[in-house]
Amino acid sequence: MFTRSSRHYRGITTSFYSICIVLGTVCVIPEFTVSGHVGSTAVLPCKLENEDTGTLYIKWQIESEIVFERDGEETFPGEGYEERVDVPVKELRKGNCSLVLRNLTTTDAALYRSYKIVSRTKRSVNLKPVALSRVDLSVDGK
Secondary structure (H helix, E strand, O other): OOOHHHHHHHHHHHHHHHHHHHHHHHOOOOEEEEEEEOOOOEEEOOEOOHHHOOOOEEEEEEOOEEEEEEEOOEEEEOOOOOOOEEOOHHHHOOOEOOEEEOOOOHHHOEEEEEEEEEEOOOOOOOEEEEEEEEEEEEEEOO
């Protein structure tokens, strides 16, 4: 027989585990490992969910350093990445937000993170980044 307090505790425990399960499945960010040779091209994978394909504001970064941003038709490569990076808008409209990184150098080896930038509300100008993927890039010097 359960007392009132034991039923209450059991309900809280069940709720806690339900929340953890939901958060665990929602908050998982895909992780990939990509390797390439100096001078070659690497594609760092990223995919938007079907309902997100209207999002055309994508950002790739290493720690706090911006590697590339695309806001619709406009692109903003980070310092040292000019003429070497892109998320093609044609692919982005299909849900492919993969970063194309050309002419690899050994200094490109790092952990890259991709984000979609969304409005907090439909009429808001406040934007927040939502993590999409993490890609560990290694570059072989040969």
